[in-house]
Amino acid sequence: MNKYVLALDQGTTSSRAIIFDENGNIVSVGQKAFDQHFPSEGWVEHDPMDYLETEYAAISEALAKSGLSGKDISCIGITNQRETTIVWDKKTGKPVYNAIVWQCRRTAKLCDELIAAGWQDMIKEKCGLLIDAYFSATKIAWILENVPGVRARAEAGELLFGTVETWLIWNLTGGKVHVTDYSNASRTMLFNIHTLSWDEELCGLLNIPMCMLPEPVGNSQIYGYVHCADPRLAALNGMPVSGALGDQQAALLGQGCLEKGQAKNTYGTGCFTLMNAGNEPLADADRLLNTVAWNISGETVFALEGSVFNAGSSIQWLRDELQIINTAAEVSTLAETVPDNGGVYLVSAFTGLGAPHWDMYARGIIAGITRGTTRGHIARACVEGICYQVNDLLSAMNRAAGAILDLKVDGGASVSNIMMQFQSDISGIPIDRPAIVETTALGAAFAAGLACGVWDELSDIRSLRTSERIFFPHMERKEAERLIHGWNRAVERAKGWVE
Numbered sequence: 001m002n003k004y005v006l007a008l009d010q011g012t013t014s015s016r017a018i019i020f021d022e023n024g025n026i027v028s029v030g031q032k033a034f035d036q037h038f039p040s041e042g043w044v045e046h047d048p049m050d051y052l053e054t055e056y057a058a059i060s061e062a063l064a065k066s067g068l069s070g071k072d073i074s075c076i077g078i079t080n081q082r083e084t085t086i087v088w089d090k091k092t093g094k095p096v097y098n099a100i101v102w103q104c105r106r107t108a109k110l111c112d113e114l115i116a117a118g119w120q121d122m123i124k125e126k127c128g129l130l131i132d133a134y135f136s137a138t139k140i141a142w143i144l145e146n147v148p149g150v151r152a153r154a155e156a157g158e159l160l161f162g163t164v165e166t167w168l169i170w171n172l173t174g175g176k177v178h179v180t181d182y183s184n185a186s187r188t189m190l191f192n193i194h195t196l197s198w199d200e201e202l203c204g205l206l207n208i209p210m211c212m213l214p215e216p217v218g219n220s221q222i223y224g225y226v227h228c229a230d231p232r233l234a235a236l237n238g239m240p241v242s243g244a245l246g247d248q249q250a251a252l253l254g255q256g257c258l259e260k261g262q263a264k265n266t267y268g269t270g271c272f273t274l275m276n277a278g279n280e281p282l283a284d285a286d287r288l289l290n291t292v293a294w295n296i297s298g299e300t301v302f303a304l305e306g307s308v309f310n311a312g313s314s315i316q317w318l319r320d321e322l323q324i325i326n327t328a329a330e331v332s333t334l335a336e337t338v339p340d341n342g343g344v345y346l347v348s349a350f351t352g353l354g355a356p357h358w359d360m361y362a363r364g365i366i367a368g369i370t371r372g373t374t375r376g377h378i379a380r381a382c383v384e385g386i387c388y389q390v391n392d393l394l395s396a397m398n399r400a401a402g403a404i405l406d407l408k409v410d411g412g413a414s415v416s417n418i419m420m421q422f423q424s425d426i427s428g429i430p431i432d433r434p435a436i437v438e439t440t441a442l443g444a445a446f447a448a449g450l451a452c453g454v455w456d457e458l459s460d461i462r463s464l465r466t467s468e469r470i471f472f473p474h475m476e477r478k479e480a481e482r483l484i485h486g487w488n489r490a491v492e493r494a495k496g497w498v499e
Contacts, residue, residue, distance in 0.1 A: 004073045005449045006062070006236075007441040008055055010080045010164050011247065012101065012269040013316075015054035017062040018441040019073065022454055024464035026438060027068070030061030037098060042105035042351055042498075045098035048086045051164060052171055060232040070235030076172070076226070077243035077448030079250040079440050080164035081269075082187045085139035087150065087212070088167070090160045093175060097147045099164075100139040103270075103309055103351045107138035108360040114138075119205065126192045126199055128281055128290030130358055134307070136163060137189035141206045154209050161212040163188070165244045172241055174227035180214040182300070183249040186292040191216065193281060193292055196300065218295040219245050220447040243448030247440050248272040249293045252303060254443030255408040255434065256462040263397065263404050265390050266440065267413035269316075270354070271308035273393040275401060276301060286400045287356035288393075296450065296458065304401055306355035306393030310364070311386045312413050314348035318382055324375045332416040334379035341483075343368040345490035346381040348389075353495065356396040363497040367490040386413065387423040388487040394427050406430040406470075410439040417471075425475035426483065435468040 003022035008015070014034065019027040032054035037045040063070070083102035088095045100106070111131050114120070120131055129135055140161055144151045153159050162170065163184045169177055185191040185198075190208065192199040196216060203210050217223060222240045226233060245253065248266060252274045255264040260278035265271060274293070281290035281302045293303035312328070319325050325334055349362040366378065394404055406429055413419060414437055424431045436442060449455045473480075 005445040006076045007445040008078045009441040012081045015058050017058040019066050020445045028062045028065035030058035032057045044101040044104040048095045048099045056232045075240045075242040075448045075452040077444035078165045079247045079444035082246040085136045086167045107133040110138045128193045135189035157211045166214045173224035177224035178214045179217045181219045181244040182292045182295045183246040185216045220296045220451045242451035250443030251440040254439030256465040264408040267411035269313045271311040273306045274303040277304045308389040309354045310348040310350045332418050335383045337376035341380050342377040344377045344381040346385040347494040349494045359495045361498040362495045365494045383419050391427045408432045410437045420471045424471040424473045431471040433469050435466045
């Protein structure tokens with residue numbers, strides 16, 4: 001048995017390929033960025049062909065760096081940005097429109113209409129979700145209604161829909177396999193999380209032909225085998241594709257949150273806090289979401305989730321648009337040049353606010369600026385703003401499901417010591433950073449490897465995770481509450497900005 005697993009981590013700003021050994025150690029990494037498209041205010045798109053080009057290039061890079069051959073690798077696991085919506089021609093494999101990215105707000109008006117018509121309770125009951133432009137369903141509906149000729153082709157059975165893992169699996173298998181795993185399906189607003197099946201009533205509500213939809217499948221099983229004409233993947237032909245999870249569920253698994261009540265937060269383009277909710281969705285999730293975490297060996301585990309739409313993207317904004325830093329890593333150094341935020345708060349609601357606010361019309365603001373405000377204060381407000389948003393999610397989870405005793409963290413920004421310390425201070429709990437922060441890709445590798453015998457059972461995952469550092473709260477609670485009060489005032493001013 002080959003003891004290496006290739007994980008494909010297709011994210012919002014880049015595609016990565018990471019090879020892991022049987023001890024969960026990283027052997028090599030390939031990474032390629034791709035273009036972002038903003039055709040209108042609040043709209044976000046990608047070219048789906050860029051996903052393939054950059055992912056294939058990342059695979060080639062990872063293989064070259066590792067010194068391994070295709071024969072050394074047991075299987076492939078996939079993790080991906082969720083909710084992002086792709087519709088393509090089943091014969092030619094060509095997309096009919098750009099991928100509409102999870103951050104995109106173009107369907108906010110349609111969501112308002114659904115809410116006004118009274119569909120909120122039914123959708124929350126069946127899907128575990130609140131009606132929002134975040135999810136795939138209204139994105140599919142937009143493509144069907146706004147791209148000429150697409151609806152007729154879809155109804156004739158000529159077109160396929162998929163989230164990003166579906167698109168990758170379809171292309172890796174030469175168009176032979178059209179599936180979606182349960183974790184990604186549960187983010188579409190078309191999937192009944194109780195029956196683990198597409199819901200005919202929801203599809204009818206949005207006039208989406210069910211013949212477009214992929215087959216829902218578990219998260220750890222062989223879906224098909226690589227059959228790809230691209231020469232960069234020649235060494236992988238015949239290899240099983242055997243695991244798939246949405247990126248946040250993959251991180252929950254990769255962090256070893258296997259017990260009910262354990263929680264993690266991923267600091268990526270957005271922030272996503274998930275708690276293992278056990279084998280049943282939470283009856284009263286308040287303003288949070290119930291979602292499928294994974295289905296492995298026939299057992300379904302659910303998660304309670306809160307999402308922050310813009311986290312790491314606010315650091316990118318400082319770098320690319322404001323140009324007050326040259327690299328993302330510099331934000332921490334700049335933030336440390338000042339002792340505190342100087343009364344400045346940055347609410348990064350560039351594409352609205354996610355949980356627990358769910359305001360599609362909020363927009364970003366910087367509040368509390370004075371003549372003495374410096375670049376350092378803005379950088380610190382950016383770092384702290386990410387932590388405040390995560391704290392909003394943790395507070396909502398505490399109300400819905402009981403106290404979270406500690407938080408496991410991962411994602412690019414989790415390497416920032418100042419951010420992790422402030423998170424611990426403001427939330428009043430230990431923050432546990434693992435030795436391997438690539439837990440999203442690791443979760444996908446685990447799912448794939450479990451299906452192919454690299455690992456025998458889920459408990460193997462827990463034994464592989466080790467902590468690199470645990471941050472403990474040092475701030476007086478009264479001071480933390482004063483700062484949170486200022487944050488809440490800033491958030492209220494950001495809400496409802498778009499009229």
